[in-house]
Amino acid sequence: MKGIVKFVQGNEACVEGALYAGLDFFAGYPITPSTEIAEHLAFRLPKAGGKFIQMEDEIASMCAIVGASLTGRKVMTATSGPGFSLMQEALGYAIMTEIPCVIVNVQRGGPSTGIPTHVSQGDVNQTRWGTHGDHSIIALTASNNQDVFAMTVEAFNISETYRTPVVLLFDEVVGHMRERLVLPQKGEIPIVERLRTSVKAGVDYHPYLPREDGRLPMSDFGGVHRYNVTGLYHDMWGFPSDDPGVVHGLIRHLVDKIENRTSQLARFKDFYTEDAEFLLISYGSAARSARHIVERRHRRGEKFGLLELMTLWPFPYDLVKQKAAGARYIVVVEMNTGQICQSVRLAVDRPERVFLANRIDGVLINPTDIQRMLHVIGGKGV
Amino acid sequence: MALKNYIRERFFPHFWCAGCGHGIVMNGLIRAIEKLGLSKNDVVMVSGIGCSSRITGYLDFHTMHTLHGRALAFATGIKLSRQELKVIVPMGDGDALAIGGNHFIHAARRNIDITAIVMNNRIYGMTGGQYSPLSGYGTMASTAPYSNIDQSFDVVELAAAAGATFVARSTTYNVIEMAEMIQNAILHKGFSVVEIMSQCPTYFGRRNKLGDAVDMLKYMNRTTTTIGSQWIDEDQELIEIDSEAKEEQLKIERGIFIRKERPEYCAAYDEVIRRAKEGK
Numbered sequence: 153m154k155g156i157v158k159f160v161q162g163n164e165a166c167v168e169g170a171l172y173a174g175l176d177f178f179a180g181y182p183i184t185p186s187t188e189i190a191e192h193l194a195f196r197l198p199k200a201g202g203k204f205i206q207m208e209d210e211i212a213s214m215c216a217i218v219g220a221s222l223t224g225r226k227v228m229t230a231t232s233g234p235g236f237s238l239m240q241e242a243l244g245y246a247i248m249t250e251i252p253c254v255i256v257n258v259q260r261g262g263p264s265t266g267i268p269t270h271v272s273q274g275d276v277n278q279t280r281w282g283t284h285g286d287h288s289i290i291a292l293t294a295s296n297n298q299d300v301f302a303m304t305v306e307a308f309n310i311s312e313t314y315r316t317p318v319v320l321l322f323d324e325v326v327g328h329m330r331e332r333l334v335l336p337q338k339g340e341i342p343i344v345e346r347l348r349t350s351v352k353a354g355v356d357y358h359p360y361l362p363r364e365d366g367r368l369p370m371s372d373f374g375g376v377h378r379y380n381v382t383g384l385y386h387d388m389w390g391f392p393s394d395d396p397g398v399v400h401g402l403i404r405h406l407v408d409k410i411e412n413r414t415s416q417l418a419r420f421k422d423f424y425t426e427d428a429e430f431l432l433i434s435y436g437s438a439a440r441s442a443r444h445i446v447e448r449r450h451r452r453g454e455k456f457g458l459l460e461l462m463t464l465w466p467f468p469y470d471l472v473k474q475k476a477a478g479a480r481y482i483v484v485v486e487m488n489t490g491q492i493c494q495s496v497r498l499a500v501d502r503p504e505r506v507f508l509a510n511r512i513d514g515v516l517i518n519p520t521d522i523q524r525m526l527h528v529i530g531g532k533g534v
Numbered sequence: 535m536a537l538k539n540y541i542r543e544r545f546f547p548h549f550w551c552a553g554c555g556h557g558i559v560m561n562g563l564i565r566a567i568e569k570l571g572l573s574k575n576d577v578v579m580v581s582g583i584g585c586s587s588r589i590t591g592y593l594d595f596h597t598m599h600t601l602h603g604r605a606l607a608f609a610t611g612i613k614l615s616r617q618e619l620k621v622i623v624p625m626g627d628g629d630a631l632a633i634g635g636n637h638f639i640h641a642a643r644r645n646i647d648i649t650a651i652v653m654n655n656r657i658y659g660m661t662g663g664q665y666s667p668l669s670g671y672g673t674m675a676s677t678a679p680y681s682n683i684d685q686s687f688d689v690v691e692l693a694a695a696a697g698a699t700f701v702a703r704s705t706t707y708n709v710i711e712m713a714e715m716i717q718n719a720i721l722h723k724g725f726s727v728v729e730i731m732s733q734c735p736t737y738f739g740r741r742n743k744l745g746d747a748v749d750m751l752k753y754m755n756r757t758t759t760t761i762g763s764q765w766i767d768e769d770q771e772l773i774e775i776d777s778e779a780k781e782e783q784l785k786i787e788r789g790i791f792i793r794k795e796r797p798e799y800c801a802a803y804d805e806v807i808r809r810a811k812e813g814k
Contacts, residue, residue, distance in 0.1 A: 177615055198810035203614050203803065208640040212607035215600065219580070219611030222598065223619075227611075245601055373578055373596040373612060374619045380591055382599035391545065391591060392599075 155335045162326040163188035163230075165297040165333045166256060167196065169304025170228050172336070173343055175254075176202035177225040179216035181209055181235060184268045185324040186258035189230035210235035214242035214255070221251045222381065224346065224372035226308055230256035233266060233275060237282070243317055244283030245383045247406060250315040250360070250368060252346070254307045257319060258327040259436075261514045270514030271324040273436055276491040279319050280465050286403055288410035290417060291319040291465040295439040297333040300326060302341070303462060306419065309344040314409055315368050321464060323487070325437035325516050346370060349377065360402075361388040366409055410466055418468035421460040422475065424450050428457025430526070431479035433472065433496055434486060435461040437516055442485040444519045445526075464492065472499040481529050482506045487517055540564045540574070542594050549588060551659075553747025555706035555732030559653050560589050562709050562730070563624070566716035577620045580609040582634060584660050585734075586626035586653040603633030606641040609648050617647065617800035620720060627654040627668040631687055635667070642696035645724045646799035650698075651716065652689055652727065655734035663737030674741040693727040694792045700726035701792040705754045706733060708788060715790065724798050731758070731786070761789035 160168070167189055170178075178197060180190040190206065197204040203220070207213040210231050217227035231239065236257045246253050259275050261267035275282075279291045292307055294300045300322065307318040349369035351357040353376035362368050371377040384392040385399045393399070410417070423446055425431060430449070434442035439460045449456035459475050461468070476482050476496075482505050484493040490508045497503035509525035511517040541564070550556050567577065577595040581587035583602035590597035596619075600608045605623045613621045630638050630652045641648060657675060658664040665675035670686040678684075693701045700722040704712035712730055719726035733739060733750035744750050 177611070179611060195810075198803075198807040201807060201811075205610070205614055205803075207607065207610070208636055211604060212610070212637055212640070215604045215607035216611030216614070219598070219608035220615040221611075223612055223615040225615050241601055242604065373598070374575065374616050376575060378574060378594055378596050380597045380599065382591070383601060384599070 155337050155340070158333045158335060159330060160297065160333050161188060161328055161330050162297055162300045162322060163258065163328070164192055165300040166230070166304050166320065166322065167192040168333065168335055169301040170254070170308065171196060171200065172301070172341070173305045173308035174226045174345070175228050175308070176200070177217060177220040177227045178203070178229065179205045179207050179213040179220070179227075180229050180231065181207055181213050183210070183232045183235045185260055185327050186230045186232045186256060188327070189256060189258070210238040211242060214239040217253050218242060218246050218249070218251050221253050222373045226252075226312075226346075228254040228256065230258065232258050232260045232268070233262040234264070236275060236278065240282040240284075244285060244287065246317040247283065247287050247289070248383050249381050250406075251317075251381075252311040252315055253317045254304070254311055255317055255319045257321050259321065259323040267514040269324070271437060271487060271516050272512070272514065273323055273438065273487040273491070275321065276464060276486075276488060279321055286407065288407045289319060289465050290314070290316060290410060291321045291463070292419060293321045293436050293462055293464055295326060295436055295460060297329075297331050299462065301333060301335075303419070305341050305343070309342070310417065312344045312346050313367070314413075315370070316410065321436070323436045329437070348372070351377065353377070358388040359390050360386060362405065414466040414468060415470060417463050417466060418471050419462035420468065420471065421462065423447070423458040423460070425457035425459055425475050427455055427478065429455040429480045430457070431476055431482045432456070432458045432522070433461065433482060433484045433492070434458065435464060435492065438485045438487055441517050441519050441522060445522050448519075461492070467495045467499070469495070469499040472496055473501070476500045480505065483509050483522070483525060483529070485509045485517060485522055487511050535568060537564050537568060540567065540594055541592055545592055548592055550585060551736045553733065553735040554585070555655060555734070556586055556589060556653055558706040558709055559586075559624070559651070559712070559730050559732060560592065562713040563589075563622070563651070563716055564593070565713040566720060569713070569717050570720060572620055572720075576618070577622065578609075578612055579622050579624065580605045580612065581624050582626070582629040584626035584629045584658070586624055587629060589624045603629055604637060605629070606634060606637040606648065606650065610641060610644075610646055613646055613648055614800055614803065620649075621647070622649045622651065622720065624651040624653060626659075627652060627656060628658045628666040631667045631689070631692070639692070639696035642693055642698040642725050642727070644799040645697055645699055645796050647723055647725070649716070649719045649722075649726045649728070652729045653732050654689065654729055655732040655738055657734050657738040659734050659737055663741060669738075673738075676737075676741070689727065689729040690791050697725070697796070698727045698792065699724035699794050699796050700790070702727070702790040703729040703731070703786070703788050705731040705758055705788065707751045707755045711788065718790065722793065724796060757785055758788050759785040761787045761791070
């Protein structure tokens with residue numbers, strides 16, 4: 153990969169990724185530890201002719217990006233725990249109305265105001281089930297700047313492809329850590345542009361009638377096709393309907409378009425997992441410590457492997473099951489009370505093999521913490 | 535263009551109760567747009583949740599039926615993205631000023647070129663007649679069975695104080711005047727607010743013993759007046775029916791209260807882009 157080398161924070165890597173993907177509208181509200189994303193975009197977007205707006209709260213920020221997306225823009229907002237809670241209703245609206253958008257949550261400790269300047273991974277399950285009602289969601293994460301960049305580009309591409317919001321679930325350590333970032337050249341990573349309808353003016357356009365491949369071509373608000381968008385269950389014209397067939401068909405479509413593509417959407421990295429007896433599963437900044445352990449033990453000839461998840465939702469059950477098949481012990485490394493651990497237990501045969509190595513005190517889990525857990529598992533005492 | 539070309543006929547009859555004022559507002563709105571000769575493709579209408587918010591579905595523009603209280607936030611995203619579009623936001627009183635109160639004052643403060651129409655029937659109709667921030671002290675509602683102790687906002691004062699640069703009030707009785715005000719509001723460059731006092735005979739009228747829709751319309755006619763002629767001293771009968779009016783001895787004024795110029799948000803952002811590109 154050739155390109156400009158930068159030394160930046162994770163939050164700035166996210167900004168670079170978003171701009172690379174074609175972001176041209178951002179609405180947000182200041183909140184630690186995500187604020188730098190808004191600050192950089194306030195500076196960068198107008199230079200590129202894009203729009204930045206600081207809204208009155210996170211609810212409004214989320215609503216504004218959904219409105220802007222409908223006019224044809226690539227949009228994003230960025231927040232952290234409390235703000236992410238406020239966005240949940242409008243996030244559900246974007247799911248229901250199938251409007252592409254990217255939401256960054258740089259996680260801090262919760263609940264409530266919690267520990268704003270410290271790291272946590274406590275919003276994993278909120279991301280999955282935060283908005284009300286049955287639905288599915290896509291959430292991506294990363295443990296280093298290069299991957300923050302790549303996953304941000306992915307988030308836009310996936311969001312446009314499937315017409316659904318994508319959540320980038322970073323954390324305080326990843327967001328604030330400074331490290332090297334190589335900016336890929338234009339064209340090096342493919343960019344998905346919005347699929348727009350080819351239906352001509354004056355011909356009936358069905359905004360919610362999927363093509364054979366399941367995709368829904370869009371028409372920008374302000375264009376030649378006037379249609380309705382509503383958070384109510386709606387028919388192929390976007391008009392409210394309480395017909396049981398329409399309701400059932402729509403909820404199945406919204407869930408299936410994501411759940412049926414779980415393997416396609418699974419982004420991950422694996423290190424020495426083939427014959428691992430000890431399989432560590434981790435993500436985000438926690439995966440950096442997990443990788444440290446795995447590299448060290450592997451060098452000593454011990455059978456340690458790491459599966460670093462970069463797609464958290466839809467949870468890649470098959471992938472985890474397959475990677476964990478030969479392992480004697482599976483250790484999930486995360487900074488919460490076991491949110492991904494829960495899913496891993498559901499994924500694997502013999503869930504009693506699954507252990508949680510965590511920290512929930514606002515401090516980055518370090519290799520020694522994981523080491524202690526391995527001692528316990530190995531029967532060597534606490 | 536014939537007025538019926540602005541509606542989506544296949545979705546009629548509408549779902550509003552007999553006698554509801556919202557159909558009259560829709561009528562005024564279409565007349566205003568027709569008079570202005572706007573292309574249907576250039577109009578975006580964004581609504582929230584409530585009886586009033588269903589207006590968008592019936593009209594043949596780019597229409598968005600969003601979340602309770604949040605219509606102005608969605609509309610802000612649309613307008614800032616494509617400022618050449620005319621963005622109109624019809625809202626109910628609860629939608630605009632209770633759950634949506636924050637977005638209302640901030641949209642006004644920014645002076646973004648959006649037309650907000652507050653269809654004020656002083657009640658939450660969709661959920662069955664609970665008091666709203668515009669019901670007023672002493673009114674009856676399903677959640678105020680012993681009479682309401684919540685004071686109400688004055689939409690005109692609130693909008694003006696928050697920074698709206700066009701503020702007007704009319705009623706569903708004065709439909710021609712209302713259409714003209716909407717027309718002026720749409721033409722105005724900046725955040726414009728038109729409060730339209732409307733009747734809900736099903737809930738507000740029934741609970742407050744104001745009679746049927748026609749009685750309520752006549753009542754609105756008697757209790758409002760054009761700007762400047764607001765004393766009701768002589769109207770003894772009215773003083774007897776309306777305790778609030780008696781206390782204040784005032785009629786509610788109708789008309790255009792504020793019409794001024796202040797930098798419009800999207801135009802100001804164009805300047806931001808210019809400065810950013812010049813590196814200043």
